[in-house]
Amino acid sequence: MDRYGRATGPAPRRDTTRSVIVRDGSLARKVKELEGDRCQICDTALRYLNRPYSQAAHIRGLGRPHHGPDELRNLLCLCANCHVLFDGLEIYVDPDGLVRDTRGGREPRPLRRDPGHPLDEAHIAYHRSLCNLNARKPAVG
Numbered sequence: 001m002d003r004y005g006r007a008t009g010p011a012p013r014r015d016t017t018r019s020v021i022v023r024d025g026s027l028a029r030k031v032k033e034l035e036g037d038r039c040q041i042c043d044t045a046l047r048y049l050n051r052p053y054s055q056a057a058h059i060r061g062l063g064r065p066h067h068g069p070d071e072l073r074n075l076l077c078l079c080a081n082c083h084v085l086f087d088g089l090e091i092y093v094d095p096d097g098l099v100r101d102t103r104g105g106r107e108p109r110p111l112r113r114d115p116g117h118p119l120d121e122a123h124i125a126y127h128r129s130l131c132n133l134n135a136r137k138p139a140v141g
């Protein structure tokens with residue numbers, strides 16, 4: 001610490017052992033390539049360090065309790081913002097393929113899909129069911 005109480009030097013480190021899910025990096029690259037590194041929800045094309053940047057998002061989460069499969073049909077290509085909103089159950093894809101706000105606060109817009117990118121409606125329905133559980137009910141009175 002310096003005389004103002006600020007940390008100096010690198011952050012401290014500790015060793016850990018963790019069990020992590022092994023994701024197939026080639027699938028993530030494939031969905032990004034199919035969708036041209038462009039967000040399927042908001043159409044944003046981010047760049048990071050002079051390269052296209054997008055994220056591969058699992059529709060049905062891989063971890064507990066969802067146990068979704070690591071397969072192309074369970075992946076979307078999203079920007080960082082939409083990935084957070086999707087994982088946070090703030091947005092979902094309705095049965096007509098429209099992306100909606102869990103609280104109904106924004107205009108629905110179609111999920112863009114490359115014809116070569118298959119999606120499994122069962123995974124989309126699973127995610128939607130979580131959003132319905134998470135939906136905030138309007139205050140009564």
Ligand SMILES: [Zn+2]
Nearest residue numbers: 039042079082
């Ligand atoms: Zn987006």
